[in-house]
Amino acid sequence: MTETAHSHAPAALEVDALSVRYGRVNALNELSFAAGRGELVLILGTNGAGKSSAVNAIAGLFAPAAGRIRVGGKDVTRQPAYRRVRSGVSLVPEGRGPLPGISVRDNLELGYRARSRAKQRAESYEDAVAKVFELFPILKERLKQDCGTLSGGEMQMLAIARALVADPTVLLLDEPSLGLAPRPVAQVYEALDACAAAGLTIVIIEQKSVPLQTEPALTLVLHNGAVIDERHGSRPSESELAELYMGGAV
């Protein structure tokens, strides 16, 4: 549990003994953590460690076998994925979720439409989009382009922008650096730093360490669906991470 869980305001995101099962396989075993507003949670692990299962369950893509998920104090565990976006949880899916045949503009509009009505009234589409263009200026140039023609880095930026225009309180990212060259990875993480500074709660899952400027409030290392390393305000070094992955135990 982080400090925020003990303070008066409810944590932006609270995951309580979350378990995911595929048939008889336990993909995730009683994962618990909490993150306050503007806090960053980094979840590291190898393939099959249960990272994607965790964020997909938090995003509501499938129902967890057990456990609770609370967003801003509200229990969203049983909420279907499409309503959960309105509760403030947005997922940037693994592989960036390209939608060939759909323009950059339409992607952003889809994202904006995912907001609740109240949030749509609070901020116009133009204002919302202008904000993400500040983070990712390249998207403004690509606005009319089919998103199937974007480079990997641009598509990742679009996927994040698409999630951001829904005005989430919690942003989940499933391996945003996967398959990208170092430069776009740096650009993407620079933007995520800015989002965290602006008060967004971010959960990032990755396989290896990432170029984050903001020190994550919490770093978890998963192995076989269980947390094997947990640190507050610091990250395991690359050599420590290698040891954790290879050894599988602290």
Next chain:
Amino acid sequence: MRRLAGPAAVAIAVTAIWIGNSALWTYNLTLVGAYAIVVIGLNILLGYAGLVSFAQTAFMAVGGYAVAILAVEHAVNPWLGLLLGLVLAGVAAALIGLVLFRLRGHYLTMASFALAMSAFGYATAAVGFTGGSVGIAGVPPLSIGSFTFTDPSHAYLLVWLLVGLCAWAGVRARDSHVGRAWRTIADNEDVAFSLGLPVLRYKIIAFVIAAVMGALGGALYVNFTSYVNPELYAPAIIVNIFLMLFLGGKGHTLGPILGAAIVVIVPLQIAGLSDIQAILFGITLLVLILVLPGGLLDAASWRALAAPVRRLRSRERNAPAAPVKALAGRARR
């Protein structure tokens, strides 16, 4: 230009009738129109929402039998019969959709095939209700007051007006938020969920629209030919309908109309085709999907098809003598 597709279709058809001005062509083109409506519906489901359903013939049957049974057995006005058929198909699709779309991919397709087969089987077996394999004859034509659409050219105009209307509705739906949601679902369902789209609802909307258009085409066909029997909804018809869609090009507004025209008219023009028609259509569909997956109206598919030829030509023209062999070797790989 795309917005004009519907009106353009009507204009082409209306002109065609004056050019042709023959009773036979009017008759044939009316059948083309009825099928075109069915395929426009399938295009929304498969071309836009990416859902492969074989159930379209089942909804044609709902429309066709509703009109025939109500008008012949219960003397209901054919218009009312038509309308009830559409409502019935829409409601049935919504209810079936709730169950059907718990399945994805191949499972969904298999279940929809079962649906089409049960409709065909039921129409054949329920002799008391549907007339069995003999069917129901003497379905009265549509009429407005004392004006009946008995004259083929009147029926023709009515059908093509509805083709235009359906094509226009399809374009409107595609360009709306619903259409964008369909394409998102077709591309990647998980992304659709993560974008807050109620996926099941949008799938059912597509299924209901397709079903209503299927029923409309099916009902118009029966009204026009005055006859219904199970063979109109036989498994071979499913192949025909898919061939129509893939010939014209799925996702293209005018694709269903072009496809319906080719599949209905070509067999009529070539005598002695009927024996091997099923084989021929099956092979054509297979070859089409392999060679020209986007259909006749898809420029990108044609470019892909022509690419090897173009590459060969430009190589002959530009490449100097010596490195040609090396280049050719690389290109072939």
